[in-house]
Amino acid sequence: MNRLSIVLHTHMPYVEGFGTWPFGEEWLWEAIATSYLPLLDVLDAHPGKVTLSITPVLADQLEAPGALERCLTFLREIRPASHGLDAVDHPQLAAQIAYSAAHYESAVESLERRGDLLAVFAPHVSWTSAATHAVLPLLATDAGVRLQLETGIASHRRRFGTWDGGFWLPECAHAPWLDGLLEEAGVHLTCVDWSASLQAGPYTTEAGIFLVALDRAGIDRVWDARGYPSHGDYRDSHRLTERAHALWANDGQPYDPERGAARARADAEAFVASFDGPAVVAFDTELFGHHWHEGVTFLQRVLELADVAPVGIDHASDGPGEIAPSSWGAGRDLRTWSRGELAWTQRSAELAALGADPSDRALRELLALQSSDWAFLIDSATAGDYPRERAEAHYQNVFAALAGESSDELRNLAPELAKWAFVQPCVQASRRTGRSFS
Known part of the structure; x- marks a missing residue:
């Protein structure tokens, strides 16, 4: 067998x-x-x-x-x-x-x-x-x-x-x-x-x-x-x-x-x-x-x-040599999650947080924004306005937190927040640009 x-x-x-x-x-x-x-x-x-x-x-x-x-x-x-x-x-x-x-x-x-x-x-x-x-x-x-x-x-x-x-x-x-x-x-x-x-x-x-x-x-x-x-x-x-x-x-x-x-x-x-x-x-x-x-x-x-x-x-x-980015989404590439404005919204919030001194709340809002589910649900149109509203709220909350506002709304998310992985001194040298979206 x-x-x-x-x-x-x-x-x-x-x-x-x-x-x-x-x-x-x-x-x-x-x-x-x-x-x-x-x-x-x-x-x-x-x-x-x-x-x-x-x-x-x-x-x-x-x-x-x-x-x-x-x-x-x-x-x-x-x-x-x-x-x-x-x-x-x-x-x-x-x-x-x-x-x-x-x-x-x-x-x-x-x-x-x-x-x-x-x-x-x-x-x-x-x-x-x-x-x-x-x-x-x-x-x-x-x-x-x-x-x-x-x-x-x-x-x-x-x-x-x-x-x-x-x-x-x-x-x-x-x-x-x-x-x-x-x-x-x-x-x-x-x-x-x-x-x-x-x-x-x-x-x-x-x-x-x-x-x-x-x-x-x-x-x-x-x-x-x-x-x-x-x-x-x-x-x-x-x-x-x-x-x-x-x-x-x-x-x-x-x-x-x-x-x-x-x-x-x-x-x-x-x-x-x-x-x-x-x-x-x-x-x-x-x-x-x-x-x-x-x-x-x-x-x-x-x-x-x-x-x-x-x-x-x-x-x-x-390895099979040069391979393109892949997923189990449409086309076996990244288009399901890279279409529309959400991918750019997620990236801009990440770059803003990296260029600041982010609080724990800012990083938790960023993590919540980065969930693949919002783009998938928007693409499939199976959950009304809920995924777009969630993504927009987390995006706004990243910048609110960077401006010093506090909230315990995401208190149960990521209790093992590895803040050091994001704010350690060497990360400024680790930015990647020009990544393909498909």
Whole structure:
């Protein structure tokens, strides 16, 4: 049986305390209820198989004072009330509403039983990421990259104790000039999503970083718009009630959980059989359970059937020569995050902070501004004005903080702020200019 490595990248933007409905911290409560808690049961049953990352910015929110209590309030009070209202509007879908309500009730029991989510995830977490999920090749300076790297790695070490150098590049965004900074921070291994012509490997760079090429064909069997989750048997995650409950299948029929689960197990068997050699695939953790309701069942069956092992390096070739910046976004380049004004806004705020004596608040606002999520959500037009408003507010707050204004609004973000990485004397000599955006 061919070896399969599965990387699950667990990430949410900093939404805790920033809005509720329809956009804001309820995104986090939904991810906890529908993805993280069910996934923990699967990981506990198959320890040591999956390569799991949790971004520092997600961990910041999971340990924020009062966050899990607000999540429980949402699950105990808001969701039961919303199911009750949907029952009035959709009496013909009573069975589907009861099924949905039961899942939230199960999440309450699971969260109460497990308590500290970071503690129960800890045995499974091996990789970390940048502090706030910035697209590192688009940052203006080496100092900005160091701030993201060192803050994120310090966060991981404090929470999880050990780290062997596995690092998830946000959005798989890689550029050759990053490799030296990654090596300096202690990174040894990461994944890249290159074009088909470069998907051999793994490679080792001149800086000693192992680059593992993802199996794009394998990922697309799941991730593509025509992939497994689009089958008519599955729960439709786009057609929702007025209170954001999914009650229908993709084929328009009332959702049948047994039919969906049977399809997930069949697709898992087809997925495992589709590989004709060793492969590494990666997915957002939130796909499983949250965006794809049956995804946890699919993953569980894959782990039962396949020879799954963590990402490792048995051999590596020299780098493939001159390569362009890449990501898993549109065109496999950086255009998803570099289009529009936001990339320039992020860079100008970074340069302003580097030329000043930034306070901790200024650097936290900068980190929040640099999140890749705002550009992605603007590009996909799936969250209204929320991402643009968030980015504009953080941009204004960088300059307010540089002018001396104080605030505790981001008090839970980046508690291991590696300010030294940004303001050390040598950083003035480390500016980079002329970086390509594509």
